[in-house]
Amino acid sequence: MGRITLEAVTKRFGDVEVIPPLNLDIEDGEFVVFVGPSGCGKSTLLRLIAGLEDTSGGRILIDGRDATDTPPAKRGLAMVFQSYALYPHMSVRKNIAFPMRMAGVPQDEQDRRIASAAKALNLTDYLDRKPGQLSGGQRQRVAIGRAIVREPSAFLFDEPLSNLDAALRVGMRLEISELHNRLRTTMIYVTHDQVEAMTMADKIVVLRAGNIEQVGSPMELYRAPRNLFVAGFIGSPRMNLITGPEAGRHGAATIGIRPEHIRVSATEGAWQGRVGVSEHLGSDTFFYVEDTGLADTITVRAGGEIDLHHGDTVWLTPDMGHLHRFDVQGSRMA
Amino acid sequence: MARVASTRAKVGYTVAAWIVALVIFFPILYTIITSLKTEQEAIAGFNLIPSFTLSSFEAVQSQNNYWRPFTNSVILAVGSTLLALVVAIPAAWAMAFSPTKNTRGILMWMLSTKMMPAVAVLVPIYLIFLRTGLMDTRIGLTVMLMLINLPIVVWMLYTYFREIPGEILEAARMDGASLRDEILYVLTPMAVPGIASTMLLNVILAWNEAFWTIQLTTTNAAPLSAFIASFSSPQGLFWAKLSAASVMAIAPILIMGWFSQKQLVRGLTFGAVK
Numbered sequence: 001m002g003r004i005t006l007e008a009v010t011k012r013f014g015d016v017e018v019i020p021p022l023n024l025d026i027e028d029g030e031f032v033v034f035v036g037p038s039g040c041g042k043s044t045l046l047r048l049i050a051g052l053e054d055t056s057g058g059r060i061l062i063d064g065r066d067a068t069d070t071p072p073a074k075r076g077l078a079m080v081f082q083s084y085a086l087y088p089h090m091s092v093r094k095n096i097a098f099p100m101r102m103a104g105v106p107q108d109e110q111d112r113r114i115a116s117a118a119k120a121l122n123l124t125d126y127l128d129r130k131p132g133q134l135s136g137g138q139r140q141r142v143a144i145g146r147a148i149v150r151e152p153s154a155f156l157f158d159e160p161l162s163n164l165d166a167a168l169r170v171g172m173r174l175e176i177s178e179l180h181n182r183l184r185t186t187m188i189y190v191t192h193d194q195v196e197a198m199t200m201a202d203k204i205v206v207l208r209a210g211n212i213e214q215v216g217s218p219m220e221l222y223r224a225p226r227n228l229f230v231a232g233f234i235g236s237p238r239m240n241l242i243t244g245p246e247a248g249r250h251g252a253a254t255i256g257i258r259p260e261h262i263r264v265s266a267t268e269g270a271w272q273g274r275v276g277v278s279e280h281l282g283s284d285t286f287f288y289v290e291d292t293g294l295a296d297t298i299t300v301r302a303g304g305e306i307d308l309h310h311g312d313t314v315w316l317t318p319d320m321g322h323l324h325r326f327d328v329q330g331s332r333m334a
Numbered sequence: 335m336a337r338v339a340s341t342r343a344k345v346g347y348t349v350a351a352w353i354v355a356l357v358i359f360f361p362i363l364y365t366i367i368t369s370l371k372t373e374q375e376a377i378a379g380f381n382l383i384p385s386f387t388l389s390s391f392e393a394v395q396s397q398n399n400y401w402r403p404f405t406n407s408v409i410l411a412v413g414s415t416l417l418a419l420v421v422a423i424p425a426a427w428a429m430a431f432s433p434t435k436n437t438r439g440i441l442m443w444m445l446s447t448k449m450m451p452a453v454a455v456l457v458p459i460y461l462i463f464l465r466t467g468l469m470d471t472r473i474g475l476t477v478m479l480m481l482i483n484l485p486i487v488v489w490m491l492y493t494y495f496r497e498i499p500g501e502i503l504e505a506a507r508m509d510g511a512s513l514r515d516e517i518l519y520v521l522t523p524m525a526v527p528g529i530a531s532t533m534l535l536n537v538i539l540a541w542n543e544a545f546w547t548i549q550l551t552t553t554n555a556a557p558l559s560a561f562i563a564s565f566s567s568p569q570g571l572f573w574a575k576l577s578a579a580s581v582m583a584i585a586p587i588l589i590m591g592w593f594s595q596k597q598l599v600r601g602l603t604f605g606a607v608k
Contacts, residue, residue, distance in 0.1 A: 052504050073510040085505035089523045098519075099509035146509065 001063045002154035002186030003028045004049060010057035011044055011210075018044050019210040021058060026154075026188065026203075031180050034190045035197040035233070036207035042190045043158055045207070049188065050156050051075050063153060073102075078147035079156040082163060084139045086131040092118075092142050093127040099150045110149075117145040120179075137168045144179070154186035161196065173199060194234055198222070206230050228330035231256045237286060237301070239324070242294045252325035252333055259286065259301040261322035266308065269315025273298060275308050289314060362584070369577035376573035390578035397575075398561065400582055407557035407583075409472055410547070411540040414479035415533055421480070422487040423529070429488075430495035431503075441492065444485040452482070452545050463550055472555045475547060479540045487536055494528025531597040534590075538598075541587045558583035 004026040011019035018041050026032050034042040047053040049060060051072035060068045067075050078099070086095050093114060100110045118124045121141040131139055140160060147155055157176070161169045177200050180187050191197055197204050198218045206213040206221065206229070214226040218234075225231035231239050239256045247255045263269065264287065273292035278285055287300045287308065300316060308314060325333040368376050369391065370384035394400065429437045459478070468474025498521065506520045544559040551560050562583050565576040591598060 050508060052507070072504075072507045073512065077508070079505070079508045081501045081505060083499060083501050085499065085501040087502065087506075087520060087524075098506075098511075102510035102512075102515060146505075150509070 001028055002026075002152075003061075003063050004154060004186065004188070005061040005064075006049075006058065007061065008058035009045075009048060009055055009060060011041075011048060011053065012056040017056075017210070019048070022210070022212060024205065024212065024215070026186060029184045029186055031177075031187045031189065031200060031202045032205060033197040033201035033203070034188065034205050034207055035192065035194055036213075037233075038192055039209075040207040041210035042192075042207050044210075046079075046156050046158055046188060046190045050077055050079050052079075076153045077156055078150045078152035078154075079158065080140075080143045080147050080160045082159040084131070084143045084163075086139055086142055086146075088131055091128050091130055092123060092134070092145075095131065095142055096127075096145045096149055099146060103150070113149045114145075117148045120148070120182075121145050121175075136164050137172060140164065140172060141175075144176070148179075148183075152185065154188060157187065157189040159190055159192070161191075162193075176200065195236060198234070204234070206233060224332065225256075225324065226332050228254060228256075228326050231324060231326070231332075237299045240295060240298050242298075244294070246294050247325075250323065250325055253328040254326040254330070256324035256326065257318045258322060259299040261319040262298070262300045263317040263319065264289075264300050264302050264306070264308070265315045265317065266312070267315065269317040271298070271316040271318075273314055273316060275310055275312045275314055278308065278310065280304065287314070289316060292316070362588075365577045365580050368573055369581045371574050371577075373572060373574045376577070377571070390574040391582070394565070394575055394578045394582065398564065398579075400561070403556050403558045403561035403583075404586070406472060406555055407541055407559075407586075410475055410479055410555075410557050411537045413472075413476040414483065414540045415536040417476060417480040418484050418487045418536060419529065419533065422484060422491050422532075426488050426491035426495055430492050430498075431500075441489065444488055448485050456549060460549065469550060470552045470554045470556075475550055475555050475557075478546050478550065479543055482543070482546065483536050483539050486539070487532055490532040490535070491528065494532070495525060497528075498524050527597070534594050534597055538587055538591060 004024075006022055006024040008021040008023060009019060010017070010021050022045070034045060036042050044053060048055055051067070051070060055068055058068075059066055062070075062075060062077070087098065090098065096114050096117060097110050100113065105113075114127070115124075118127055121144060123138065123141055123145060126134060126138060126142075131142065134142065140163075143160070160176070161172050164172060173196060176187075176189075180200075189196075189200060201218055203215060204218055204221055205215050208229055214221060214230045216224075221230060221234045225234060225239075228241065232241065235258055237259050239258045240262075241254055241256050243254050247253060271292050271294060273289035276288045276290040276297060278287045281304065283304050285302050285304055285306055287302060288297045289300055290297055292298050298316060302308075327333050364382075367382060367384050370386050370388070371381075372385060372387055372389065375381065375385060429441065463469045463474055466474075468477075502520060502524070503516060506516045511519065541557075542559065544563070547557050547559045548563050551557070556564075562576070562579045565572060565579045
C-alpha cells in the first residue's frame with residue numbers, strides 16, 4: 001500500500017513561506033511527477049514527504065496514518081537522490097544490503113533480494129565493486145536497487161536523471177517506467193524536465209512558487225492547461241501565446257496555439273510571416289516564423305520533408321479546435 | 335594537446351623536481367653525513383665523504399641518555415595529538431554538520447591565533463607554568479602542545495567532515511539507520527581517513543615543536559627537540575655530536591613519515607583534491 005495524502009502542508013524557512021498550505025492526494029500505485037521551474041518548491045515538497053524536512057503546518061498521511069512527526073526511517077518510504085548518495089566505502093552488494101541490515105532482515109532473505117534486484121537492474125557482475133568504479137548510469141541503478149530491496153510503500157525520486165547524459169537519460173527513463181509497471185508501487189518523481197513528466201507520469205503536479213498550478217494526467221494538462229503558466233510549461237516546443245487584437249478577435253486576453261496545431265503553407269492562410277530559424281530534426285521541422293505582427297516569433301511544427309528556407313514568406317493557419325483562450329488573469333476560458 | 339607533455343618537457347620537469355627535492359633534503363642529508371664524521375673531519379670544511387664512524391653516536395648516548403627524551407617525545411606527540419582529537423572532533427563535527435552564522439567567524443578566530451608569534455605570550459605562559467607547578471612536567475607540555483596545534487587540527491577535521499555529502503547521511507536516514515547506526519556505519523568509516531591524516535600531521539608538528547619544549551622544560555619533560563639544543567653549547571662547537579643527536583631525534587619521525595606518505599599528502603592537500 002502507498003497512499004499519501006497532504007493536508008494543508010506548509011513549509012517556512014524563517015520568514016519565507018516556500019510552500020503555502022497545500023493539499024494533494026496520491027493514490028496507491030500511482031506514478032506522480034512533481035514538475036516546475038527551479039525554486040518552485042518541488043524538491044522541498046518531496047523532502048517533506050520523506051521526512052527529511054519538518055513541516056511548518058498541516059498533516060502528512062501515509063496509508064491513512066498520520067506520519068507528520070514520524071522520522072524518515074519509520075515512514076516506509078525509499079528515496080533515490082540526484083547525487084545517488086551511495087556509501088562510497090561499501091561495495092555495491094553492501095550498499096544494496098544496507099537498508100535490510102538496518103531492518104534486521106535475515107541473511108538468506110537479504111541474499112535473495114539482492115540477487116533479484118541485481119538481476120533486474122543488470123548489476124550482477126558489479127556486486128563486489130565499489131561505487132567509485134561504476135559509471136553514472138550504474139551508480140543510479142545501485143541507488144534504485146537499494147530502494148527496491150526495502151520493499152517500500154512508495155518510492156521518492158529527486159531529479160534522479162539530471163546528472164546523466166542525454167542518451168543514458170532516455171534509457172533510464174524507460175527502465176524506471178518499466179520498474180513501475182512491474183512493481184505497481186507508488187512513485188513520486190521530481191523533475192524540472194517536462195518531457196520526463198509527460199512520458200512517465202500517471203499524474204502530473206505542476207508547481208510554481210510552492211503553489212499547485214494544476215494536477216492532472218499528462219494529456220489533460222496538454223489538452224486543457226488551466227492557466228498561462230501550465231500552458232507555457234507543458235509541451236515542447238512551448239505553446240505560442242498571442243495577445244493584442246488577434247486575441248481580442250477570439251474574445252480573450254491571450255490565445256494559445258501549440259506549434260503542432262498550426263498548418264503551414266507557402267500560398268495561403270490566416271497569418272502571414274517570414275521564416276526565421278528552422279530546425280530540421282529529420283522526422284519534424286520546427287520553424288520560427290517572424291514578422292507575423294502577432295508575437296515576436298511563432299513556432300510551427302511541420303513535417304520533416306517540408307521545403308522552406310530562411311526568409312521565405314509563409315502562411316500560417318491555426319487549427320481552431322485546438323485554440324486555447326485565457327482571460328486577463330491568465331486563467332483558461334471555457 | 336596541452337595535456338600531453340613531450341618527452342623533453344617530461345625529462346625537464348623530472349630533473350627540476352629532483353633538483354628542488356635535493357635542495358630541500360640536502361640539510362638533512364648533510365646532517366646525516368656529518369654525524370658519521372669525526373669531530374676533526376666535521377670542522378675541517380665541506381666534505382661529502384665521511385669516515386663512517388659511529389663514535390659521535392656513542393658519545394651522545396653516553397653523555398645524555400637518548401631514551402629519556404625519546405620517551406618524552408613519544409608521550410608528548412601522541413598525548414597532545416590524542417587530546418587535540420578529543421577536543422577537535424566534536425568541535426569540527428558540530429561546525430561541519432550544524433553550522434550557524436558564527437561558524438565562519440569562530441574558525442577564522444581560531445586560525446588567527448596561529449598568526450601571533452609564540453614569543454608574544456611567552457612571559458604569561460611561563461609565569462602560569464611556574465606558579466602552577468607545570469614547569470618541566472609532561473602533563474603541562476602535553477596540554478601546551480595540544481593548545482598550539484588545536485586550530486590546525488580543528489580546521490583539518492572541519493574540512494574533512496565538510497567533504498562528506500549531506501545527502502549520504504540523508505540516504506542513511508531514509509534507509510532506516512538510527513543516529514547511532516548513521517555515525518557507526520556511515521559517518522565514521524568515511525571520516526577515518528581524514529582523522530588518520532590529521533593525526534599523523536599533528537604527531538609530526540608536535541614532535542618537531544622546539545620553541546615551547548625548550549622554554550618550558552629542563553630535564554624531566556625535555557623531548558628530543560630540547561635534547562638537540564643541549565648539544566649546541568657555548569663551550570665549543572661539536573658539529574659531529576650535534577648532528578648525531580639531530581639524526582637520532584629526527585629518525586623516528588622520518589621513518590614514520592616515510593611509511594605514511596600517502597596519508598600525509600592527502601592530509602596536506604586536504605580539500606584540494608576530490
